[in-house]
Amino acid sequence: MFIISFDFGMKYIGIAIGQFYTKTATPIICLNAKNGVPINWMDIKKILDIWLIKKAVIGCPFNYSNNYKYKFIIFHIKKFAKELFNKFKLEIFFSDERFTSFSAKTFISDNYKLYNSFYSNYNVHTISAVIILERWLKLNH
Secondary structure (H helix, E strand, C coil), rough: EEEEEEECCEEEEEEEEEECCEEEEEEEEEEEEECCCCCCHHHHHHHHHHCCCEEEEEEEEECCCCCCHHHHHHCCCCCCCCHHHHHHHCCEEEEEECCCHHHHHHHHHHCCCHHCCCCCCCCCHHHHHHHHHHHHEEEEC
């Protein structure tokens, strides 16, 4: 069984697909978004249909401060999650996404040759989606 993961952003949304059995994920695509809304929801639908996905993990900063930036992004993440549920009836989970962009950038820089050959079509957002999903799978299954 497969599961999809989203690294949510206001301009870009990274997507990865993972497996429950191996607890591993693979980067898929980075979608363009406008104010946190995918420009083309059909891109997500195609992925869900191809992989027969019924569950999704969305990265969310688990920070309990009253920081305006966190409140703003969490509001939009919850809005995105609600749209995913309404459009595709996915079971939604959240995973702490703090430091995933930093980890993705470190991975890319540490694996520059591998990145250029294998991951050249992906970016920080898709690698972050992989980290979010693998972290969630290891903690929850």
